[in-house]
Amino acid sequence: MNDLYAELNLAEDSGILLTSPYNMQKFSGFSGGEGYVLITARGKYIMVDPRYTGAAGEEAYDEFSVHEFGANAPLSDMLKSFSEGLKVLAYEDDFTSVAEFTGLQKIMPDIEFKPMGKKINQARMIKTDAEIELIAKAEQIGVQAFDHVLGLIKPGVTESYIAAELEYFMKKSGAQKTSFDTIVLTGARCALPHGVPGENVIRSGDFVLMDFGCVYKGYCSDMTRTVAVGEPDPELKNIYDIVKTAQQTGLDAIRPGVSGKAADSAARAVIENAGYGKYFGHSLGHGVGLKIHELPNLSPKSDIILEPGMIVSCEPGIYIYCKGGVRIEDLVLVTKDGIRNLTNLSKDLIIL
Ligand SMILES: [Mn+2]
Structure with missing residues (x-):
């Protein structure tokens, strides 16, 4: 944990207050999502309300003690006592609401609050072997769900039906929940990159775009496939080939030493050309x-240099409003000499 102090550039008289579900889980083990984790040179504390006391006790890393706040033990007293002697408290400025922040300042008026900015999230970029295997498992559940719905996609079926089948399959396979709202879009609606599935019916000649993932033991997966139902429009078929080439070019560019920007531009050039x-x-x-x-983003603005252990999506797309769209997305682990593709599934156009 001293590494974390170094990464955040904090002195001994500083504390680290974590309140986001992902940073609490990463650095304390507690996965309940709601609570306060305080790390100081003197002690490491998890503060939760009675809903989470049992779970926090089971999950907390050894060096943490769990404290229950509630009607008889105000959180403010707990924070005051555990933060005694601290000069600086580093906090998650990209997660804490203004109301919560002013509340914390009132409880600990003598402490200087220091925003951690991106640094705390950068500390999660390189995954441990255990994390990699959980993400790989989550992605595998998604791949199997995709395989399952291929047998169900046909004219007359709605987007929401396919979305529900993806989600039901993933949950039956051990997923806790979806990692984001499942996207299933058909026909011209594929041009809405983050459209919401509805009662729209799949017709022959449509492309169906599916972007989905699940959470397995806290870890997310993400994949996108676009399939055709019957013979597709020639322009859409051409667009599919361009996106497929761009996606492969992106995958080929992702390796240690390459910036997020460079990976993005390699794939983008294919679509631009x-x-x-x-x-x-x-x-x-x-x-x-x-x-x-x-983090890290693969975007025109990202200066982050890829390193082994990072896990990123590679998901170019082309969207023509009122006509249709295609996106293809794999999830990959950056390895010493390239990538391990966690999606590991063909991207040849499937015509159902
Ligand atoms: Mn994605």
Whole structure:
């Protein structure tokens, strides 16, 4: 944990207050999502209300003590006592609401609050072997769910039906929940990169775009596939081939030493050279871990240099409003000499 002090550039008289579910789980073991984790040179504390006392006790790393606040033990007293003697308290400024922040300041008026910015989230970028295997397992559940719905996608079936089948399958396979709202879109609606599935019916000739993932033991997965139902429109088929080439080019670019920016631009160039640059408005990918969108980003602005142990998505797309769209997404682990593809599934166009 001294590493964390060094990474955050904190002195001994500083404390670290964690309140986001992902950082509490990463650094204390507690996965309940609601509570306060305080790390100081003197002690390491998990503070939870009675809903989580039992779970926190089971999950907490050895060096942490668990404290229950509630009607008889105000949180403010606990925070005051555990933070005694601290000069600085580093906090999660990208997670804490203004109301919560002012509340904390009132409880600990003599302490200087220091925003941790991106640094605390950067500390989650490189995954341990155990984390990698959990993410790989989550991704594998997604792959099996995709395989399951291939048998169900046909004209007459709705987007929400397929979305429900993906989710039901993933939960039956051990997933706690989806890692984000499942996206299933058909026909022209595939051009809405984050559209919401509804009662729209799949018709022959449609592309069906599915972007989904699950959470397994706290860790997220993410994948996207676009399939055709019957013979697709030639332009859409051409777009599929461009996205597939761009996606492979992105995968080939992802390796240690490469910046997020360079990986993005390798894939983006394929789409730009094919004349569809303006139809690819989002970034190439993002880190995935305890949080579905985390660092490092693969985007035109990302200076982060990829390192072994990082897990990122590679998901170019082309979206033409009112016509249709294609996105293909794999989740990959950066290894010493390239990548391990955790999705590990063909990207040849499937025509159902
Ligand atoms: Mn994604």
